[in-house]
Amino acid sequence: MSVFARATASRSSRAVWTGIALAGASALLLTACSTGGTATTPSETAEATADASEALPIAEGERALDLKIGTILPQSGALAFLGPPEEAGVQLGVDEVNEAAAGVNVEVVFRDSGDTTTDTATVSVTDLLSQDVSAIIGAASSGVSKTVIDQIVAANVIQFSPANTSADFTTYNDNGLYWRTAPSDVLQGEVLGNLIADDGNQTLGLIVLNDAYGTGLAQFTKDAFEAAGGEVVAESLFNEGDSSFDAQISEVTAANPDAIALITFDQAKVITPALVGSGFPGDKLYYVDGNLADYSADFAPNLIEGSKGTLPGLDTGSLGDFTDRLLGVDPDLTDYSYAAESYDAVVLIALAAYAANSTDATEIAKYLQQVSGGSGDGEKVTTYADGVKLLAEGKQIDYDGASGPITFDSNGDPTEATIGIFEFNADNTYSRIGDG
Template sequence: MSVFARATGSRSARAAWTGIAIAGVSALLLTACSTGGTTPEESEEPADTGDALPIEAGERDLTLKVGTILPQSGTLAFLGPPEEAGVALAAEEINEADAGIQVEVVYRDSGDTTTDIATVSVTDLLSQDVSAIIGAASSGVSFTVIDQITSAGVVHFSPANTSPDFTDYDDNGLYFRTAPSDLLQGEVLGNLIAEDGASTLGLLVLNDPYGTGLAGATKEAFEAAGGEVVAEELFNTGDSNFDAQLSAINAANPDAVAVITFDEAKVVVPALVGAGYPGDQLYFVDGNLADYSADFAPGLVTGAKGTLPGPELEADFEDRLLGVDPDLDSFSYGPESYDALMLIALAAYAANSTAGEDIGAYLQQVSGGSGDGEVVTTFADAAALLAEGSQVDFDGASGPITLDENGDPTEATIGIYEYADDNTYTRIG
């Protein structure tokens, strides 16, 4: 199952304590990152709001068109349904608020890095004059279209990109994400593996910005904790034979192996365990933490663990997502997708404009990254305050968010999960 999937399994008290401790410390470190804001003209700046842009009081009459490039096909297709459900739920709630803004969403596929689907989808969406594009899930895919999107003056907002390389990317101030950088996930994962008692580690890594970025952060944290990475094997998207990489890892005989892949895990994990590597010494990541009950033999990965950004899902929010798509068996990045559209719509409302550059100027502010606004958790409450000319700080389904000047969230949680005998997993920290 996904990050908030309703899997079942036994809970280890020691592992649960470790997970909570690591996730909590990392979240605090991320919260400590610097924040900033957009500077308005001094004559128009409201009192006591720091660097905040002004909010125009009064009614709105806006129509906001947003496109998505979320994975309907390719190696991350399992993330598409919860992400699209999150966007659809946000659009439904914004429109039901009847606050003077109506949202129209155009859904398109991102594919993966082996195809050019994302470029075709973005070209189509830009021709329809969208103000923002939500996606892709894959960092590698987003890098293929970020220039195309931002050079058109359109907001590019991903719910799941985690590559650290986005932080300093020249994006004209138009790229944002609700998923934290893998510098955080790697820190949590590397420390988790060390806390579990491993002194040597093998890494099987997808050779793209996501895989290498997460592997680098994991390695740094693990080695800082006193461990040694004894094997680091790369493969490319589309590869179907992993014999050389798996042989090298088995030859190194590490205490643990971190599988930093997408759905290639369905091939490499059974091969590793079949060659004699213990399934309970494997570690998964957000790109492959999934329900393998239909893919693996029972007990294949019992005791294996994994990490994935996001808080524990509120039951009410889970029910609302299921109301949009009753067939969901995963909720990974659904909250982050919901929050992406909520923030885009609130920024448009604050700017009283659907121009991409105007939305981009207000996104940090409505997230609480600047402006010192009142905390709100629903679009209706936020819109009511904005209509009065007041500042808001939107805390969403994925957490407080609080975007910084680079478009990165400065508050986030990394969940820790453990697999049960039926190859589903449950959150332990």
Template sequence: MSVFAKAKTSRSAGAVLSGIAVIGVSALLLTACSSGGGGSTSTATASADAGSALPIKAGDRDLSLKIGTILPESGTLAFLGPPEEAGVKAAAKDINAAGDGLKADVIFRDSGDTTTDTATVSVTDLLSQDVSAIVGAASSGVSFTVIDQIVGAGVVQFSPANTSPDFTNYNDKGLYFRTAPSDLLQGEVLGNLIAEDGNQTLGLLVLNDPYGTGLAKATTKAFESAGGKVVAQELFNSGDSNFDSQLSAINAAKPDAVAVITFDEAKVAVPALVGSGYPGDKLYFVDGNLADYSKDFAPGLIKGSKGTLPGPKLGDEAKNKLLGADPALTDFSYGPESYDATVLIALASYAANSTKGTDIAKYLQQVSGGSGKGEKVKSYEEGIKLLKQGKQIDYDGLSGPITLDEHGDPTEATIGIYQYGADNKYTRIN
């Protein structure tokens, strides 16, 4: 199946307004406005206000940039930790190999999940080591627990995977950024995909946190706008291990399809749902749980089920960069976004000729192409060559065009559609 959409974003409101999505042979209107994403699968593009550019001083640099990470080495999103950390490692390698006066030093720390205080401990440690920026967290809920601590210290927080719409207008002192699109976009794609597949009713199993409820709301709006009806929405809390009551309520509503908006809890909830008689090929997964279940589920348990995940279709160059940092990788989710977040931090530091977090933040939108009308570059090395000459740049990276807006949201994004085979592994189908 092929799905294409093109949308424009404006930065004056936070509602879905206009745009065009084509799904199969049907067409519907959709857009994002201040959503951090500008459209639907497989590619979304958006215009950015050029704005006024800050000057870039030509000449050599002598900068030692210290970057911290709070990425999931434990908890319900631990499967995302390896590709994300690999992305940061690969970026640091490229930054340091380029030379030209900026050296990047990365300190890796665990974010855990919202059931622990791991992220707060990690952030406190990183701030004590005078980092200029922190890459992470992956979980929107975790980021909300530490964002005030990070930006209050004048440090940049740059997430490769936060998708909650609530970050767009958060009072972050201009220091929070992300390379992942808002779930206003993923929800449009998921809801339209479910409807396009011929489902008329939908049940939702939803993690009760900013990520889960935000994505569920956007999915519901898109599905019902396409003529469907949500007949059940059951919430659960992080740390819950029994979903009997929620699954009973969903089964009682007899939906045509069920969207499972969870993290690692899917390992428990999905077999229980299928075991209760619900067909495994009528399930829909999301970025928080689109994972390899070949070692977790019985063969064929979810054959034919589908899911959505922000990010481009990776070419060999991107995969090889990530594998160079971690040869054991089998999942590349949010690895490119982590790479690009790290490169953008370094480019902004170079442009500002400073490692102060507030100075870096002033240049992040600019080096991403969100302002300044810079020349397109596709690598850190290309970027610093122009910056050294005092020229403006527009960085497009492993995750594709980024173009940050004034809220720190990317205005260009891609959402992929995936399908599970009999081995319970997923492959991209669009």
């Protein structure tokens, strides 16, 4: 997907939901981005939000729908650390929709996505489709989603990812059935590239996972860094399943870059100590959503203190009691990455099912943009219960959720997002220091 970023006033009544709007189909030109600052770009081809006259009608009246959904989220593989918060977000969404007892009763079936070294996702999708699910939430990995999207679309089922960020999905031939609450890596790459430049680095090396996620994010990071006056002096790829990264480390460090960006999944657990052990400064590494994690149990103290990274999503401190509600589902959670996006996926699907008065995936998909506020000029709501009250009156709604304003465009992309900027502490945990 190609998208634009521009600063917008928040579509939410909550001040913390100041987002970055995404629209259009061209390269980003980031005009301001710094720790604690806001990224802004002029939008040359921004799509106008559809007005109420273009919206599908909402039939008045209550509903009694039984909606079955499945998940393919990472219980194993290179992104397994994202599985617990994503599954907790889904379960919380299901619980709260069902507790509202307002027209839609949701049943969820959890399955593993694995990673691209296995066919776990295909096996899971085949199983879920045999159970007549209306929607499948996942995968977290863009590469994994690419292995199953055709299978899901061919079955006329919705695929809804809370974490896919590859730009390729914007224009994918998905028959209107692919949606995501995570922003395209066009934005994260812009924020990361400018962050590295703003920190005073003039040269950059990249160690990159060779898949749709890694190479796409690397390109957008490179574009932004070079547009800011920097030079990428080395870029070395590896494949999912590789266990040794000596060649990549040697290739990149030989170019003597000021900084190195690791665009990987949990391979960073192996690459990071080896890089620092080779003599590269631990505070000159940059991480991304695929590997920004708590490394306190993996690395020696102070190993990467001062290094930084980026991750889409609101500051957990701005989520009110959402994190407390998540801990009610999984009290062992320590990472909340993409939990809010997973929760919102469930709520949006349920609201769209109510609006459509159907559990047929193609009918639900017709209303997803509308209930998100991307069309219909609806009234703002922030919970499922409030949304269905208005839908039962035949009114349009605009749902802003735990992940913030969403506002889908016609491609199924969110048009508003926030990218957090983080810094690692002495104990190799990380803290948010601003938004890009």
